[in-house]
Amino acid sequence: MNTQNSDASAPSGTSPLDKFFAVIPAGGVGTRLWPLSRAAAPKFLHDLTGSGSTLIRATYDRLLPISGNRILLVTGEAHREAVCRQLPELADDDLVLETEPKDSGAAIGLAAAILFVRDPETIMGSFAADQVISPEDKFQDAVREAIHTAATGKIVTIGIKPTHASTAFGYIRMGAALEVDGAPSAHEVAQFVEKPSQEIAEQYLESGDYSWNAGMFVAPVELLLRHLKANEPVLYEGLMEIAMAWDTPDRVAVKNRIWPTLPKIAIDYAVAEPAADAGDVAMIPADFSWDDVGDFAAIARLSSAKEVKDVKVIGEGARVFTEDSTGIVVTDTKRVIALIGIQDVVVVDTPDALLVTTRAHSQLVKRAVDGLKAQGDMDVL
């Protein structure tokens, strides 16, 4: 038995679940989903699967049964209005607005620092706003196990059981089982590994010891900040200074002064990997289905949208005619779209930009964005 488990839960006599606070970092343009997803309307603001909910709304709703309304949302100032339209229940104190993008280290670190100042015993969980997960109860079970494990003094990542030998994700190699009350699946993490080659990915899949690193983790804010301080002291100091001012009249002034000076670093490098080396990271292997909706092929795969003959159509009020065609149409407009004799096509129609590609080329859409940037067509990016 892990003694820290008893330590953490004993004093107050409450369950670790009561200390939980969810954090949703909502950033990332989703360049491979251009022109649907773009700087002014990033991926998380779209209903990419035809579920009836935007990704951010679905993420929030998925967390509610675990956290209640103890949810902090971190996003860019530019998205405030759109996010609040999606999540009208957000109070002002639930919203952390970045004045400019500073990567996940600063975004998640600031959330941790604010929560720490409010209550140093908080256990936070970080869940990106643009992922598709089902079934929800399996996800929620895994998060609850992660919270119990975090309460023993661990940063706990949730590893996704791979369904194929993906080269698009990092992997987590599982270590020995841990004995944690309320977390029967908890394991040590033997190693984080970067995106592998196809050959290596196939070995991972076969071995059964590797999970996808979905970037979801649960941790006591105190422990997270301790690792951040050790690895990125400048970032830590800046974030703590902002956090100390956060619930005071100085919030905006201090944030505006310090935020632009903060270093850009991913939370994986700033916290997770050094913590793993220190033996402070655990994992919950989970086998719910998970997708980061990385490209239009993923949308075609995930979407429950109606099909017009063999073409999947996503978009309210879409007017599509197809003949002898296969693929997917995503539309943000009311224009009539006709496909004749074209196979495996991806058509994305927005008021000011149109993409035509194939499912096989979905991963290359980023090149269009780069190319348009080079041409100076910034208005549609």
Add this chain to the structure above:
Amino acid sequence: MNTQNSDASAPSGTSPLDKFFAVIPAGGVGTRLWPLSRAAAPKFLHDLTGSGSTLIRATYDRLLPISGNRILLVTGEAHREAVCRQLPELADDDLVLETEPKDSGAAIGLAAAILFVRDPETIMGSFAADQVISPEDKFQDAVREAIHTAATGKIVTIGIKPTHASTAFGYIRMGAALEVDGAPSAHEVAQFVEKPSQEIAEQYLESGDYSWNAGMFVAPVELLLRHLKANEPVLYEGLMEIAMAWDTPDRVAVKNRIWPTLPKIAIDYAVAEPAADAGDVAMIPADFSWDDVGDFAAIARLSSAKEVKDVKVIGEGARVFTEDSTGIVVTDTKRVIALIGIQDVVVVDTPDALLVTTRAHSQLVKRAVDGLKAQGDMDVL
């Protein structure tokens, strides 16, 4: 020698060329060019080849050196404004407006009747408004020969030397040479034949005796009307009644009363084929290049537009990015269009409708129009 030749040209002592009046029937939506071409903006109003001129403007300009401004334009009332914008030099008397489409028999027949009432010795030539021809001087030489031949009392069709075994056109089989002053290439017509099978088309091409029937003909209006009267007396009587009122204050009233009652028939059946059977049809074989711009594959072939990498782009102010793609983009909008990894694609972008197909399927675009009609999407047709 044909005595009618001397008869027709002798009395006035002038050349048959002085009796010439060009008629441009501008009708036909060009369904296979949807959504660019449509009821409200038919094919002839577009610059489909990137030449800088719309097809109707180019047709008019091509005839000017032969006819001067003796040009009658027949089109739908709905297109009056657009046509006059393209041809601001048109006088009111040069414009014949149909209240509803009645096929080529009525359209060309009315032009013939009006010209007959104005001057019964007129030789008219009919040239559709939506064809691409080059070089112009070869076309003009052929028309002049046709006028000289028509003056001998013939309906004279211009046959186009086939460049391939097309199954999309009717053919004309050449008969014996005629001796006509000013028309060294004049021949009898042995036979008109309908669109052939591929096998037959190849035999035609090989034999060298067959020309494409481009629907261009030159004829004394009196002779044309004589055949129309014999074959379609109801149509003839109606057209003559309108023509008698045309240059009087009763024009609109009479037209509005009679036009809706007229039978619909193509000029080929109403005049050309019966006249051929009567031995009254001649031909001028010509070898200028000719295209009726029947589909987007034709546009890709004919267009002199700029290429963005391997994609032909037609449209003022087009903003196109392509990578690893081939095909054609035709745009009526200023939207950014990105093509990634798609081959032989046809993308036609208009404000309210988008078509995505392949060059090989260009001929099937009509099906989209039929399908949209069936769906009730009339607003974009």
